[in-house]
Amino acid sequence: MKICMMTNTYLPHVGGVARSVSTFAEEYVKMGHEVLVVAPEFDGKPLAAKAEAMVERVPSLRHFNGSEFSVRLPLAAALSQRLDAFQADIIHAHHPFLLGDTALRIAMNKNVPIVFTHHTRYENYTHYVPFAEAMKEIAVQVPTHFANLCDGVIAPSESIARVIKKRGVTTPVKVIPTGIDVAAFASADGARFRQRMKVPEDALVIGHVGRLAPEKNLEFLAESVALFLKQDPAARFLVVGDGPGREALTATFAAHGVSDRLLLAGKRTGKTLREAYRAMNVFAFASKSETQGMVVAEAMAAGMPVVALNASGVREVVKDGENGFLLPASASAADFAAALERCAVPATRHKLAAAAQATSKLFSREESARRALEFYDEMRKATRARRLLHHLNPWTALVQRLGLEWDLLSTRTQTVAAAVFGDDEKKASGA
Missing domain, CATH: 3.40.50.2000 (Glycogen Phosphorylase B;)
Incomplete structure (x- = not known):
């Protein structure tokens, strides 16, 4: 054809x-x-x-x-x-x-x-x-x-x-x-990307991938993750992407006193993007404007549970309590931070991650x-x-x-x- x-x-x-x-x-x-x-x-x-x-x-x-x-x-x-x-x-x-x-x-x-x-x-x-x-x-x-x-x-x-x-x-x-290329995301070398970003091997990394723009609900996401970082001094927030919301994002972390643990990796594509996903432990996503949760499916293929808001395109991928946590669209930043804390528990995170990888195969x-x-x-x-x-x-x-x-x-x-x-x-x- x-x-x-x-x-x-x-x-x-x-x-x-x-x-x-x-x-x-x-x-x-x-x-x-x-x-x-x-x-x-x-x-x-x-x-x-x-x-x-x-x-x-x-x-x-x-x-x-x-x-x-x-x-x-x-x-x-x-x-x-x-x-x-x-x-x-x-x-x-x-x-x-x-x-x-x-x-x-x-x-x-x-x-x-x-x-x-x-x-x-x-x-x-x-x-x-x-x-x-x-x-x-x-x-x-x-x-x-x-x-x-x-x-x-x-x-x-x-x-x-x-x-x-x-x-x-x-x-x-x-x-x-x-x-998505499920096998490529699952086999990427996350350790290499951590070394590049100077992230300790044992640090918990909350990750996000996407354009840094108003339609992605970044203000809410930044507030939520900053609250979580204040509760876990060893954790990091790795952001892959760029856009007009970058300055507002950094300002929120500065206001909470956790700027040193915000890692801005800029735009990444191909092999490097897949390595960035694998360098993360939990994926955070707060957008309410998606038609398809493509980055959510990619995160799951990389072996991550996802914390997200219940919105179009996302609810088809994230199953609350099975492969991540799906919060009501009206959830507060504190609610979102609490869900990240639940994912920080190793036993919970590993169980959710296994289910997340199984889910990703439906989106090959x-x-x-x-x-x-x-x-x-x-x-x-x-x-x-x-x-x-x-x-x-x-x-x-x-x-x-x-x-x-x-x-x-x-x-x-x-x-x-x-x-x-x-x-x-x-x-x-x-x-």
């Missing part, structure tokens, strides 16, 4: 969507399929020649609005030429805008089915753009509308599947998490890729009659293409107008 994946974020950018796309792409190639990834240009260490060969880069504006993200510019003719030569059997969009819109148009023009992965609850990221409050409604409506223009939707977790169906997605939805990358390929086949079969009609009747195809363009323009215009002017209209009408 020839699979074209279109995404607004990709390696060397470090993030959940980029890692998800690269994981699936690598597995598809291993299974004998051809993959073309269309993505913007990003700063960072270039990919290996073999990995970059399957990527078509499009020009982009770097560091959009002061963030780490790139926004693609109008597509170059070279992309059209490569897509023509590639002759995709299916288009897989990973965002509902920018290259997502392009994916819809290409699927229509090439007469192939399109699948969309709803990776993110976009309303949790509106603080990166102007008019954040008005954008929240847009961030809910645009992905929903986009999903209904696609042939199939992949949800990374049952939680997200329920959310998007409740919001009005009627397109067939399949739950498929991003897979091979199994996830197999399920995604099955879904592609389902969508190709389900759309075969419609595609044949398009092939035999170009006029019908033209009418539907014009309908797609009108649908994109009119629906998004209405959504923006409702978000920006909705409150004023209600006041004027006395609602």
Whole structure:
């Protein structure tokens, strides 16, 4: 099968969507399929020649609005030429805008089915753009509308599947998490990373991996872990990742007088990231905005119990009292610190860790890729009659293409107008 994946974020950018796309792409190639990834240009260490060969880069504006993200510019003719030569059997969009819109148009023009992965609850990221409050409604409506223009939707977790169906997605939805390399995480050399970070062999290490950003509930996490460190003078907190929340994180630890035990490792990828996970003993995660607890599954593969808040994407992985502790979303920082204390007890920690490793096997990358390929086949079969009609009747195809363009323009215009002017209209009408 020839699979074209279109995404607004990709390696060397470090993030959940980029890692998800690269994981699936690598597995598809291993299974004998051809993959073309269309993505913007990003700063960072270039990919290996073999990995970059399957990527078509499009020009982009770097560091959009002061963030780490790139926004693609109008597509170059070279992309059209490569897509023509590639002759995709299916288009897989990973965002509902920018290259997502392009994916819809290409699927229509090439007469192939399109699948969309709803990776993110976009309303949790509106603080990166102007008019954040008005954008929240847009961030809910645009992905929903986009999903209904696609042939199939992949949800990374049952939680997200329920959310998007409740919001009005009627397109067939399949739950498929991003897979992880279970064996690689389990066999990584954590001792080497501890030596690099000057962490004593016998020290208890609470760990966290992720972007240091407001949507990750870092203020709560920092307060919780700092309280725990005050109770255990030998413990450390190892943080892998970077972002705009770094200064606030360090300030919290300074306020509690435990700055010397906060270890900031920065961004890590590949083998070094796996070693960082294995250097930890307990994984702490407080985000309430996840679509899939990918880092939680990776932590479990590395042999760690997890302490987390009960939230979407996480509750599918963490089973309270079995492979970690899942606290209510309303839990206090003191409650979270107390759960970390329970995990600090060796007998409890080892029992939870064994169950955590067993759980991680349910999220292997091979199994996830197999399920995604099955879904592609389902969508190709389900759309075969419609595609044949398009092939035999170009006029019908033209009418539907014009309908797609009108649908994109009119629906998004209405959504923006409702978000920006909705409150004023209600006041004027006395609602």
